[in-house]
Amino acid sequence: MAFQQSDYHISVMSRDELQIAVDWANTEGWNPGLDDAASFYAADPQGFLIGRLDNRPIATISAVKYGDSFGFVGLYIVEKSHRQKGYGIQIWNRALEYLKGRNVGLDGVVAQQENYKKSGFKLAHRNIRFAGLSRKSSPVSANMVSLSSLDFGDLCGYDRQFFPERRECFLKAWINQPDCHALGIVENGKLSGYGVIRACRTGYKIGPLNAEDKDLAIELFNALTSRVPPGSALYLDTPEPNARAIDVARLNGMEPSFETARMYTGSFPDIALDKVFGITTFELG
Incomplete structure (x- = not known):
C-alpha cells in the first residue's frame, strides 16, 4: 500500500x-x-x-x-x-x-477482525444487536427509581463490576443526557440493576442494561420501554456469552440485526458479563 x-x-x-x-x-x-x-x-x-x-x-x-x-x-x-x-x-x-x-x-465489525488481529487485538466474544418494536406499557415495579435520585457514588460503584475501569465523567453525562430515561431497581436499600434508553436517529436504544438476574433485567426492560411510544423501533446490544440476555431480547419479540466482535489487546477483563444484558454503546464500550 x-x-x-x-x-x-x-x-x-x-x-x-x-x-x-x-x-x-x-x-x-x-x-x-x-x-x-x-x-x-x-x-x-x-x-x-x-x-x-x-x-x-x-x-x-x-x-x-x-x-x-x-x-x-x-x-x-x-x-x-x-x-x-x-x-x-x-x-x-x-x-x-x-x-x-x-x-x-x-467493538469492530466482523469483516475487520483479521485487520484488528494484526494490531494485537484478540477476540473475546461476539455482540449481537437485536431489533424489535416497543409494546404497550406494562405495570412498573414500585422499586423502580430514577437514577438521578440515587447517590451517584453508589451508581459508580455498582457500575464498576460491569466495566474494566471507573467511568464517572461519561456515566454522569450519559444518564443525564436529553432524550433519555435512566432507571434503577433498588432492593433492600441497594441497587440491583439499572438501565438507560435513549433516542437515536432511528428509534431507541437500550444501553446499558445491567442487572443481578434475568427477572430484574426484564423488569428494567419493561420500565424503560414503557417510556417510549408503542410501536417505536427498539435496539438492544447483547453480549453473546450471556444467554439470558439473548432470552430477554427474544422474549420481547426482538430479532438479530447486526453483530460486532468485542476484542482486547490484553487479557480479557474480569467483569460480570453474566449480568450485562445490554452493552452501553459499541463506540465507547
Whole structure:
C-alpha cells in the first residue's frame, strides 16, 4: 500500500468536530443517539482524533482513556473516496499511541477482525444487536427509581463490576443526557440493576442494561420501554456469552440485526458479563 503524501494532518477534535464523527457513524448505518456527542466528549476530551486532507475532514477515530489501565477505540471511519490510501492506518496508529500501555478494547465489525488481529487485538466474544418494536406499557415495579435520585457514588460503584475501569465523567453525562430515561431497581436499600434508553436517529436504544438476574433485567426492560411510544423501533446490544440476555431480547419479540466482535489487546477483563444484558454503546464500550 502506497501512503499518500498530500497535506494530511491529524489533530484532536473539538467538541463541535465530534459531531462530524457521529454524523458519519449514522451514514455508516450505526444509528447513533441524538445526543451521543456530548456524552462521548465528556468521557475524554483528548480522546477523539480527526484527519484532514487539504483541510477537509476525511477520517475520524475515538481512543478514550478510562482510569489508569483501560482504553476503548471506536468511531473509526474513513470517507469512502479516501479508503485504501493509507490515511486510515495513520489515524489508527495515532489512536493506539495515545492509549499505549493500556489494555485496549473495541467493538469492530466482523469483516475487520483479521485487520484488528494484526494490531494485537484478540477476540473475546461476539455482540449481537437485536431489533424489535416497543409494546404497550406494562405495570412498573414500585422499586423502580430514577437514577438521578440515587447517590451517584453508589451508581459508580455498582457500575464498576460491569466495566474494566471507573467511568464517572461519561456515566454522569450519559444518564443525564436529553432524550433519555435512566432507571434503577433498588432492593433492600441497594441497587440491583439499572438501565438507560435513549433516542437515536432511528428509534431507541437500550444501553446499558445491567442487572443481578434475568427477572430484574426484564423488569428494567419493561420500565424503560414503557417510556417510549408503542410501536417505536427498539435496539438492544447483547453480549453473546450471556444467554439470558439473548432470552430477554427474544422474549420481547426482538430479532438479530447486526453483530460486532468485542476484542482486547490484553487479557480479557474480569467483569460480570453474566449480568450485562445490554452493552452501553459499541463506540465507547
